[in-house]
Amino acid sequence: MGEPDRRGLSSVVGYALTLGIVTLLVTGLLWTGGGLVDGQRTETVRGEFEAIGQLLATDLATADRLVRAGDGETVVTVRRSLPVEVAGASYTVELVVGTPARLVLTATDPEVTVVVHVRVATNVVSSTASGGPVAVVYTGTGLKVRDG
């Protein structure tokens, strides 16, 4: 009676262990990596919305100043080329009437909303534009944003 032959069993156990550990590692990597990418994406969208909002607020202030510099019959169009998507997410820009007026930038995936206050003396008109080329316009009724 010699020692039982366990060489075959060793290979199977070793293989199963390797498969299990690698599967565990890959799953863990996917889990944490996916979460990290999603978090970074949300923060990036938020940061970019802040930047876009400030740029549009500047354009509204420019148009406001030009309207006030004139003495009637004023037409102003300030164009700006904004990114069509932000970190892979499409978005909309809404100009909301209020004191002060607000620019609301919204993306649905990921769900991010950023509000930027706008301080202008000229009336504003509630209006919406999508990402991409955008224009701030004044044609006598008030300042508004539109796809440009």
Place this chain on the structure above:
Amino acid sequence: MAALNRSGATGRGRRRGQLLLVGAVVLASFLVSLTLVLNAGVYAQNLSTRAGESVVDGATVTGGTEAAVGGLLEVAIDAAPDATATQTDTVVAGVAALGAQFGRNAAQERSYTNITYLGATEGTRLVQPAERNFTNATGTGDWGLVSGVTGLRQFRLNVTRATLVDVSTAANGTGDAFRVRLSDGEGHRWLVYVYRVGGETRVHATDVDSGATSVVCRDTTGSHSVVDVTAGTLDGERCPALELFDRRPGRLETNAGVTVEYVGAVVGGAPTVAGSYELTVDVEESVVDDGDFAADGSAAAPRAEAALYAVDVRLAHETRSLEYATRLRVAPGEPDG
């Protein structure tokens, strides 16, 4: 049997290879996603620091047009005093020339700019061009220059310091000083005192109704002091006492109709001030000109001369990122309020 073992080993090796490949692809995808997201973040930072070129363009063109047309208006009035038809012809020709010049400059800067003449507002320039006391044409010391005007610009007095009342002497007080009385249709009344203390010109303003007195502005340079009532300056320096049209409560409202009078130009039979002055208002000469001014065509002073008050132009400016068109009313030296 040996062949079977080799085959089995090879199959397991293939499966391990597939697992490694899948792992590598997943890892690569993760890194690429992370890179793209971080790159978008860098782009956001870049976006936030981009300058708005249109801001500079629009403001520069508006300011440049107002300055150029304002200068043109002054030249036209000086070249043909008391002749608004000739002044208008000069302005129309000048605006056309300016439009052509703007067009040439704009072509070099890849933009389009044009100005066109729309019309002009006739008014009156009240002027005493040479050294004289501040009495009216008949020598009266308390008299009204204009009443109820809704537009006035470039109201400047160039006073000779030595002729001002010196209130530091026992014989005189600020009540003996020369004053400009300004009032509007809403009941706001202000007195601007112009006097000297030794070799220093002093100016202050008093609210007639409340008695509140402004800070005192001083000038010691040269032998003359320029009191610019509409610009709010004394000898070119900001003078808070003269900021009477700055839209603060209690200040003068031009829209309500402003009246300008001189008070105390003569006290005890002696003039309290001498020098020159100028004021342009937005009402026609026939309304302003009365017995206080020298006869038409006379070289005597003070005179009321027909003069353009303001010029209206249409400004159009276009760049890659800005389209701007507006009506500009140019009245140089008009207070902002």
